[in-house]
Amino acid sequence: MSERFDALIIGAGMSGMAASIRLAMYGQKVVVLERHLIPGGLNSYYQRGKRSFDVGLHALTNFVEKGQKGPLTKLMKQLRIPYEAFDLIPQKRSLIHFPSQKLGFTNEFEYFRSEVHQAFPNDTENFDRLIEKIRSFNETALTNEYLSAKLVVKQFIRDELLVEMIFAPLLIYGSAWENDMDFSQFVIMFKALYFEGFSRPRGGVRTIIDLLMKKMEEVGVDLRFKTGVAAIITGEGRVRGVETDKGDILECAKIYSSAGFGETLKMMTDEPSTQPRVGALSFTESLFCLDKKVRSTGFEDTIVFYNDSDKYHYQASAELYDPRSAVICVPNNYSQDDAQEEMVRVTYIANFAKWNELPRPQYKIEKEKMGQAAWNLVNQVVPNLNANILFQDLFTPTTVKKYTGHEGGAVYGSPDKTRSGQTGIEGLYIIGTDQGFLGIVGAMLSGISIANLYGLVGGDA
Numbered sequence: 001m002s003e004r005f006d007a008l009i010i011g012a013g014m015s016g017m018a019a020s021i022r023l024a025m026y027g028q029k030v031v032v033l034e035r036h037l038i039p040g041g042l043n044s045y046y047q048r049g050k051r052s053f054d055v056g057l058h059a060l061t062n063f064v065e066k067g068q069k070g071p072l073t074k075l076m077k078q079l080r081i082p083y084e085a086f087d088l089i090p091q092k093r094s095l096i097h098f099p100s101q102k103l104g105f106t107n108e109f110e111y112f113r114s115e116v117h118q119a120f121p122n123d124t125e126n127f128d129r130l131i132e133k134i135r136s137f138n139e140t141a142l143t144n145e146y147l148s149a150k151l152v153v154k155q156f157i158r159d160e161l162l163v164e165m166i167f168a169p170l171l172i173y174g175s176a177w178e179n180d181m182d183f184s185q186f187v188i189m190f191k192a193l194y195f196e197g198f199s200r201p202r203g204g205v206r207t208i209i210d211l212l213m214k215k216m217e218e219v220g221v222d223l224r225f226k227t228g229v230a231a232i233i234t235g236e237g238r239v240r241g242v243e244t245d246k247g248d249i250l251e252c253a254k255i256y257s258s259a260g261f262g263e264t265l266k267m268m269t270d271e272p273s274t275q276p277r278v279g280a281l282s283f284t285e286s287l288f289c290l291d292k293k294v295r296s297t298g299f300e301d302t303i304v305f306y307n308d309s310d311k312y313h314y315q316a317s318a319e320l321y322d323p324r325s326a327v328i329c330v331p332n333n334y335s336q337d338d339a340q341e342e343m344v345r346v347t348y349i350a351n352f353a354k355w356n357e358l359p360r361p362q363y364k365i366e367k368e369k370m371g372q373a374a375w376n377l378v379n380q381v382v383p384n385l386n387a388n389i390l391f392q393d394l395f396t397p398t399t400v401k402k403y404t405g406h407e408g409g410a411v412y413g414s415p416d417k418t419r420s421g422q423t424g425i426e427g428l429y430i431i432g433t434d435q436g437f438l439g440i441v442g443a444m445l446s447g448i449s450i451a452n453l454y455g456l457v458g459g460d461a
């Protein structure tokens with residue numbers, strides 16, 4: 001006889017872990033199936049020799065101090081994890097770095113506002129009116145229509161350069177659309193980055209993963225690694241269960257999938273009624289361990305959103321990667337630094353198909369060239385660094401696909417989201433990236449909201 005569960009969750013990434021905790025907390029019999037060996041999904045960790053690395057953690061968005069309201073404290077409350085347990089170190093400052101203008105931002109919004117006022121005196125009132133619009137907008141309403149954020153922002157801001165600069169960090173930290181984003185997503189990201197800001201758990205992403213794993217154990221979640229879902233068994237318009245890669249059948253009342261919208265529908269035994277597009281945006285990541293602290297040169301910024309012209313090109317790269325823009329992150333340049341060794345990370349927008357079609361020896365050569373370009377850029381942005389690389393690691397969009405199953409290595413998933421989480425099949429819901437809340441905080445909130453809505457309150461497709 002096959003096993004039966006109240007809720008089956010596909011994926012032990014941030015959204016899957018958070019959803020499982022909520023459901024099991026209220027007495028449901030919950031199983032999480034994860035194809036890989038470790039939890040964390042897109043934001044996991046790994047070991048190289050004696051060094052351990054986060055896959056990609058630059059920053060946790062939505063920083064608030066203990067006791068303040070915000071998405072971060074909301075998710076801690078929902079998961080019953082105390083604020084102190086995250087052990088957050090706030091950023092000092094980050095920088096939007098265009099050739100003709102630079103704008104800094106900190107975890108105090110007034111700093112960013114004054115930077116904009118100083119650099120763009122003709123747009124001060126317009127910027128303030130935009131802020132009012134953002135403050136009063138309910139970005140998380142699941143019924144919001146999709147709307148071009150560029151169109152809305154351009155109704156307020158006259159200077160094209162300011163529009164490009166405001167958008168650059170928001171796009172690269174959370175848009176599955178090219179060169180634009182949905183206005184609700186824009187507001188989520190604007191608040192997450194400019195109103196609230198960045199922090200980093202002292203122990204990196206491992207801190208968050210360990211907390212979630214401990215909580216899952218406490219509330220009795222059945223977590224199974226090396227257990228991929230091969231098929232979602234549907235019939236008469238509702239879910240029945242899943243078949244695993246090994247051919248086991250598990251029955252369940254509801255499935256919450258973080259595998260991606262299109263990826264989930266493709267697993268259904270019934271023909272899906274829609275086919276979301278594969279996202280075009282993936283990235284390369286280069287990380288360098290150094291023998292010298294970046295801050296010893298006087299450079300104290302945490303994250304630099306670098307762009308080489310007044311126009312920001314957020315689109316699938318025509319070549320293997322697009323050197324015109326990059327995110328440069330110094331993960332130890334937060335307000336406290338107790339790390340032994342320095343690290344710098346560089347992210348480029350990249351083209352999955354081009355990396356994927358390279359024969360093996362060529363792939364290695366191109367990866368090295370990309371790493372060299374990234375290192376040159378670090379030295380351009382941090383003058384007088386004069387550091388030696390002790391260790392470097394590089395990964396490409398094909399690595400993202402390999403470890404997460406996301407088609408096209410699309411870090412932000414499909415441009416076609418399902419904000420309600422519904423799939424047209426009763427009992428089958430999308431959580432995480434393709435529900436539309438992006439990033440680590442967004443993914444956890446997505447898992448929580450969809451679990452609350454369909455698992456605890458009882459709404460349905």
Ligand SMILES: Cc1cc2nc3c(=O)[nH]c(=O)nc-3n(C[C@H](O)[C@H](O)[C@H](O)COP(=O)(O)OP(=O)(O)OC[C@H]3O[C@@H](n4cnc5c(N)ncnc54)[C@H](O)[C@@H]3O)c2cc1C
Nearest residue numbers: 011013014015035041042043056058059229432433439440
């Ligand atoms: C390089 C990089 C850097 C990043 N940096 C940041 C950052 O600094 N700050 C930030 O907030 N966000 C960052 N992100 C984004 C963030 O990691 C993601 O938005 C978030 O983790 C997504 O979580 P998720 O639960 O939606 O999905 P995922 O993390 O993709 O989890 C899905 C899980 O499902 C599993 N799975 C898929 N298919 C199946 C199947 N058929 N059967 C079983 N299991 C399956 C996968 O193995 C995976 O573990 C970064 C991402 C990358 C790649």
